[in-house]
Amino acid sequence: AFFWLVSLLLSSLIWFIAVKTSDPRDEPLQKGLLIFGVMFSVLLQEAFRFLYYKLLRKAIEGLVALSEDGCSPISIQQMAYVAGVGFGLMSGAFSMINLLADALGPGTVGIHGDSQLYFLTSAFMTMVLIFLHTFWGILFFHGCEHRRWWEITAVVVMHLAVSGSTFCNPLYVGSLVPSYMLMAAAAVWAYLLSGGSAQNLRRFLLCK
């Protein structure tokens, strides 16, 4: 969570500087800057995920060295999951919490002609992002562990795609549907990578 926060800080810094040095009345430029800011932020987030992976790697080595039986008390997969959840929660919290605070107060959604489903779609979008961050965490760490660079690039591309799809808002079908499909794909992939299989799933569902 902390690492996500730092990445957010740095990316907003860049965006802020860019905005301040540009003309505030130029609409397309502002929009362009915003898009640039978003993409840059996505890249920074993934970079920080990588840094976090490096840090955890070192921590695991330290733990292994100190432990009695040569294996660390927490595995890298667990760490990947936790890292993903941390990123996701922080990202979700930052996206949603102001909305929630405003939702408590009096007001009408979309009174100025905006979409009336604003709160609902924001909630769904946040949820899908949190899930995605969790799965990306697992995929990313797995890719780093086994040196499969295509996995890492897949995660980055997916992230960019999801963020990019939100540019279609308020045409929600353009952003929510692809995001959910990507999430399903990422979920299956992460599940398979973590050692799951159709058989395990069946056994779990049938409570064997």
Place this chain on the structure above:
Amino acid sequence: MITIMNNSDSEEEPCNERTSLMSAESPPVPSYQDGLQASEAGKFQAHRKRRTRSSHSPNNVADEDVSAAGFPVRESTLDDEEEELTLKYGAKHVIMLFVPVTLCMIVVVATIKSVHFYTEKNGQLIYTPFSEDTPSVGQRLLNSVLNTIIMISVIIVMTLFLVVLYKYRCYKFIHGWLILSSLMLLFLFTYIYLGEVLKTYNVAMDYPTLFLIIWNFGAVGMICIHWKGPLKLQQAYLIMISALMALVFIKYLPEWSAWVILGAVSIYDLMAVLCPKGPLRLLVETAQERNEPIFPALIYSSAMMWTVGMVKPDAAARGPSQQIQDADEDGRENHWSPSHADSHVSEMRGPVPTCPITSFEELKEEERGVKLGLGDFIFYSVLVGKAAATASGDWNTTLACFVAILIGLCLTLLLLAVFKKALPALPISITFGLVFYFSTDNIVRPFMDTLASHQLYI
């Protein structure tokens, strides 16, 4: 911290926790002592006592002295295990501290957001005489710096006073001071707080009921904190009084002064604990020499330190050392100048239960808790509360400060595990918190607002 020390004025029991700890199978994970921030030297009569300490080593050292005779060999062989155990249980201790710090912050933030009394400006403390209503920026900055200087010097004077008292064994005085402070905090501040909460929610309450509630709350609190009581209840009380104290600070410190004071206090904490002649360090060393529990300061302990045979579960009766200043009731509306008790000193009056037949082997790892001074709680909560109160109504800033403080606490505990001596808890967390507050408020907020208005997600 406080490694479970006896009451300083009680007779030294031959077999106190320390000895039992030392003889225990596993090396005692030293209690973490954060920097002692003893601004005990109260101002005038009321002294702000701030003690944030989590000492690690002093206890260890003390323990070793005591039990050295018995188990000299064991010590050396236990060193390696100690490292592992420290790390293994480090995570557990971190969690044990996260929960109370989080709870305190939640209480403070919830109150700030809902009860408007604490964000109204109704005067200032006498410790910060310079007003910040000046038109020019330079003047305002100057005033806040002057306020800070006054506040810090008061804290230093109080701490030195306390150290002197301790050196000359004026235990009765110190205890009386602490009891008065906690009395004021538990009764007066709770009364005000309850009054404001009832006003906010428009709930009517008659005086007899109010009296009953406050009386019970205060009496049980006094007993729990200064004497014996269930551990959870003690912890709950300490969290509540920390929150109350933090709320008072948030209300009565002017804007810029509050931030400068936070920064200055963490620097002071760093120096007072680490410099060889620092007052807090002197205190710790004196206590070690005398083999006494480090001066009872307000310290929050997360676990029981007693072995199975013990009676008392509370690891430390943290006595809020609050000095009460002459409460000027009338001046309440206008000027809180006289009365402010700073209950920072954690008086760890551990009811040392007749530590008797301590079956050393039964001492469980989990019983060694971590200790954090209440002053730390208070300042963390002040930072987060101020962020909640003044950050343009933005929750992101509050959340960012919260995460920053917790990470700082983690790092501090990590350093503690590495260095094994008393460390100040404030500097790292407060630095992170301040950095994140200012950056989030000014830089991240416009970005996030723009994103939210276009419903873009990153």
